[in-house]
Amino acid sequence: MARDSLDSPYMLTADQVAWRCDEAAFGFASTKDVSPPATILAQDRAIEALSLGLEIEADGYNTFVAGEPGTGRTTAIRSRVEAYASAKPPPSDLCYVHNFQDSYMPRALRFDAGLGRRFRDDMRNLVGSLRTKLPLLLESDQFSDLRRAVVDRVKAQEQALHSSLEKEVTAASFAMAQVQVGPYTRPELVAVIDEKPVTVSQLDEMVASGALSAEKAQALKEKHRQLSALLESVFKQSRALERETQIELERIANELAKPLVNGHIADLKERYPCVEVCGYLDDVEASVLSSLELFAKEDDEKEKDALAEDRFLQYEVNVVVDNAALRGAPVVYETAPTYTNLFGVIEKTFDRSGQVRTDFTKIKAGSFLRSSGGYLILNALDVLTEPSVWNVLKRTLRNRKIEVHTYEPLYGMLGSIALKPEPIPCDVKVIMVGDPSLYQMLYALDTDFKKIFKIKAEFDSEMPRDPDGIRHYPAFVRKIVDEAHLPHFDASGVAAMMEFGVGNAGRKSRLSTRFSILADVAREAAHVARQRGGSLVSRCDVREALLHRKRRVSLVDDKIQDLITEGIKWIDTAGLAVGQVNGLAVYGLGDHVFGKPTRITASIGMGQAGIVSIEREVALSGSTHSKGVLVLTGFMRGRFATRWPLCLSATLCFEQSYSEVDGDSASSAEVYALLSALSDALLRQEVAVTGAVDQKGNVLPIGGINEKVEGFFRLCNDRGLTGTQGVLVPQRNVDDLHVSPEVVDAVQRGEFHIWAVSHVDQGVEILTGIPAGIRRGRGGNYPKNSINGRAERRLRELAMGLRQFQSPVHDEPRETKGQPRASES
Numbered sequence: 019m020a021r022d023s024l025d026s027p028y029m030l031t032a033d034q035v036a037w038r039c040d041e042a043a044f045g046f047a048s049t050k051d052v053s054p055p056a057t058i059l060a061q062d063r064a065i066e067a068l069s070l071g072l073e074i075e076a077d078g079y080n081t082f083v084a085g086e087p088g089t090g091r092t093t094a095i096r097s098r099v100e101a102y103a104s105a106k107p108p109p110s111d112l113c114y115v116h117n118f119q120d121s122y123m124p125r126a127l128r129f130d131a132g133l134g135r136r137f138r139d140d141m142r143n144l145v146g147s148l149r150t151k152l153p154l155l156l157e158s159d160q161f162s163d164l165r166r167a168v169v170d171r172v173k174a175q176e177q178a179l180h181s182s183l184e185k186e187v188t189a190a191s192f193a194m195a196q197v198q199v200g201p202y203t204r205p206e207l208v209a210v211i212d213e214k215p216v217t218v219s220q221l222d223e224m225v226a227s228g229a230l231s232a233e234k235a236q237a238l239k240e241k242h243r244q245l246s247a248l249l250e251s252v253f254k255q256s257r258a259l260e261r262e263t264q265i266e267l268e269r270i271a272n273e274l275a276k277p278l279v280n281g282h283i284a285d286l287k288e289r290y291p292c293v294e295v296c297g298y299l300d301d302v303e304a305s306v307l308s309s310l311e312l313f314a315k316e317d318d319e320k321e322k323d324a325l326a327e328d329r330f331l332q333y334e335v336n337v338v339v340d341n342a343a344l345r346g347a348p349v350v351y352e353t354a355p356t357y358t359n360l361f362g363v364i365e366k367t368f369d370r371s372g373q374v375r376t377d378f379t380k381i382k383a384g385s386f387l388r389s390s391g392g393y394l395i396l397n398a399l400d401v402l403t404e405p406s407v408w409n410v411l412k413r414t415l416r417n418r419k420i421e422v423h424t425y426e427p428l429y430g431m432l433g434s435i436a437l438k439p440e441p442i443p444c445d446v447k448v449i450m451v452g453d454p455s456l457y458q459m460l461y462a463l464d465t466d467f468k469k470i471f472k473i474k475a476e477f478d479s480e481m482p483r484d485p486d487g488i489r490h491y492p493a494f495v496r497k498i499v500d501e502a503h504l505p506h507f508d509a510s511g512v513a514a515m516m517e518f519g520v521g522n523a524g525r526k527s528r529l530s531t532r533f534s535i536l537a538d539v540a541r542e543a544a545h546v547a548r549q550r551g552g553s554l555v556s557r558c559d560v561r562e563a564l565l566h567r568k569r570r571v572s573l574v575d576d577k578i579q580d581l582i583t584e585g586i587k588w589i590d591t592a593g594l595a596v597g598q599v600n601g602l603a604v605y606g607l608g609d610h611v612f613g614k615p616t617r618i619t620a621s622i623g624m625g626q627a628g629i630v631s632i633e634r635e636v637a638l639s640g641s642t643h644s645k646g647v648l649v650l651t652g653f654m655r656g657r658f659a660t661r662w663p664l665c666l667s668a669t670l671c672f673e674q675s676y677s678e679v680d681g682d683s684a685s686s687a688e689v690y691a692l693l694s695a696l697s698d699a700l701l702r703q704e705v706a707v708t709g710a711v712d713q714k715g716n717v718l719p720i721g722g723i724n725e726k727v728e729g730f731f732r733l734c735n736d737r738g739l740t741g742t743q744g745v746l747v748p749q750r751n752v753d754d755l756h757v758s759p760e761v762v763d764a765v766q767r768g769e770f771h772i773w774a775v776s777h778v779d780q781g782v783e784i785l786t787g788i789p790a791g792i793r794r795g796r797g798g799n800y801p802k803n804s805i806n807g808r809a810e811r812r813l814r815e816l817a818m819g820l821r822q823f824q825s826p827v828h829d830e831p832r833e834t835k836g837q838p839r840a841s842e843s
Contacts, residue, residue, distance in 0.1 A: 030774055032766040034774075036761075039514075046492070048508045089532055109390055109392060110130060111135070112134070112338050113335050164274075186245065192209055283302065305333075334378075362382050415446075504541065508555065539560065543560040598691060598694075599687045599694070600730070613729030621695065653778075699782075699808065702787075709751075717750075717781065734770065739770055743769075755772070779792050
């Protein structure tokens with residue numbers, strides 16, 4: 019049987035099981051002779067979509083960049099976005115200033131790039147100039163003379179009022195006395211009797227003692243009332259004179275200061291003719307003229323700076339976005355998109371009394387505001403995992419306005435009054451980077467997502483292995499050499515990198531575009547070359563680096579291999595067995611994927627249970643594996659139950675498997691085990707099997723083909739290669755085969771074999787050495803000694819036996835000597 023299978027037309031050659039790069043076809047000796055790539059490799063579709071999103075100036079044309087990490091997403095985004103940004107003018111500077119109508123709603127002002135800081139400096143110069151000039155003006159002789167004239171005139175009026183009052187008081191035999199009330203004194207009217215002052219309350223005492231008649235006392239009280247009214251009238255007129263004096267002095271001060279203030283403001287208006295800025299400057303002028311006393315005060319030297327900061331804070335300019343240094347549109351990469359980092363914050367401080375305070379100068383811009391007029395690049399997963407960020411980002415993109423406010427979970431406990439700065443219109447192109455699965459989830463579950471991210475730029479993880487791809491790979495290796503300052507690769511080293519790229523892509527006709535992994539391998543291969551003292555990185559260095567790379571993550575792989583080698587996990591690699599075959603399973607641990615053989619057995623008997631998967635019965639079967647079992651049941655029914663019912667009870671089992679089994683790649687192995695059990699044909703245990711089947715018996719391609727072949731080869735190699743061992747794979751997986759150099763060498767020497775079959779009939783012949791018996795004869799039966807003939811004959815026997823057992827004669831089981839009762843068997 020072994021010799022027949024070795025001569026089988028289904029056996030693959032060494033050239034078919036892996037792609038070997040012809041380094042002689044490169045036309046260069048090393049990467050010194052290669053130029054680095056000028057563009058992104060093999061991502062034309064994604065670049066076109068990204069460019070479309072950057073070019074369309076309309077609502078919602080933000081871009082979601084999908085693709086596997088390491089496919090050049092970040093490099094492509096950086097290259098394209100920075101190219102577009104460099105062609106655009108720098109956007110406006112953004113400032114917040116005091117709102118003189120409502121201090122809790124600071125105003126936003128825009129300036130051409132670089133003018134924001136200049137306006138801030140001009141406002142500081144304005145305040146500084148006014149602080150110097152206004153006190154001098156208010157202390158000038160002109161103002162002093164005008165002030166003195168007003169004051170003297172008012173004093174004369176007040177003296178006339180008081181003089182008239184005193185005459186009235188004296189003529190009525192009253193006098194003005196000063197009465198102490200707490201820390202203050204107030205005037206009080208007292209009557210003068212016998213040249214002695216007498217208060218109103220004392221008049222009643224004098225009447226009671228007979229010192230004063232009641233009529234006289236009543237006349238004095240009436241006079242006191244009249245004089246008190248006159249006194250109050252005089253005081254009221256005095257207060258009115260004081261107010262008029264204050265107003266008149268302010269008017270004089272304003273008239274003197276207005277030319278000075280207006281001149282400075284006019285200069286600023288000329289430099290900043292924007293309507294919004296001019297309106298703000300009008301408010302500043304009105305505020306200065308109404309607050310001249312602020313500029314007239316002199317501060318102590320110790321408190322001068324702190325007091326000035328508080329007194330003149332309203333004239334500060336908070337430049338929240340300064341684009342003076344930009345030479346194009348801003349490109350912001352926000353690597354930590356927390357709420358405050360992305361949308362800004364209004365900081366709060368404690369004053370000297372311990373109270374929380376804030377003002378418009380505490381407004382800080384986030385990445386979104388700093389990227390206004392340009393581009394903002396975010397990681398989708400980071401955005402979604404940060405509290406409140408996703409909802410606020412959607413709202414901001416919909417409204418095209420950003421509102422800066424304090425993130426309340428952090429500051430709400432302080433209980434201070436929050437500012438509400440004026441919202442700022444923002445024109446930002448957001449590029450969000452994430453996995454394809456994340457894009458699909460957002461598209462399906464978030465109705466706003468498809469409205470605000472209308473462009474999807476998806477990066478492929480592989481590219482065709484065509485002449486362009488073969489030409490681009492050496493250029494990429496040269497790029498890594500230049501960026502990481504590595505030794506150059508010779509032609510064999512570049513060829514080994516391309517062979518690794520084919521293996522990483524999982525198909526001989528494709529090359530991997532997961533450039534970050536390729537770059538890591540290149541760095542590690544360069545390290546190996548340096549350690550051996552080589553000036554160029556060769557094929558041997560790349561291979562050794564890949565071996566080290568695999569060893570670092572293969573601990574679990576080795577532990578399972580030890581279990582098989584020590585016989586704890588039973589796997590036969592020699593001999594023959596009925597109803598038993600070596601299947602192949604793939605284990606994925608994230609950083610390492612490997613294949614291992616698993617023993618699959620089939621047991622049959624009389625009954626009507628059909629084909630039962632033990633894994634499915636105990637809930638250790640995934641949905642895909644359960645489907646595979648049902649499919650092979652359909653195959654068996656279509657092949658053997660056209661004239662006779664499929665009457666059997668068969669069980670299939672993955673021996674020594676205690677975790678969930680999924681996938682249908684073991685379907686062909688289960689078919690072979692079942693056919694072997696039915697036909698009583700021996701199966702070769704030195705051959706492992708993988709492949710799915712359909713209901714017609716066609717062997718279908720599966721995943722992880724290279725890992726499975728390498729896993730069984732490793733076991734056979736550890737136990738000793740015999741020249742008859744090998745793996746049965748689907749014909750449709752031949753283009754996916756790219757096994758390790760060790761397997762290729764063994765195939766080249768004829769010590770290990772790989773057969774590719776397209777139908778289970780081909781596979782069963784290789785495993786048993788017995789013809790499958792594809793065609794039925796004239797009697798409608800398969801050839802007698804073929805696998806199908808023997809299996810059909812056994813199924814017919816089972817059906818007849820079941821029919822006989824179920825006949826009336828067997829309704830009451832009879833006890834026979836030496837045999838147990840039916841109920842006991």
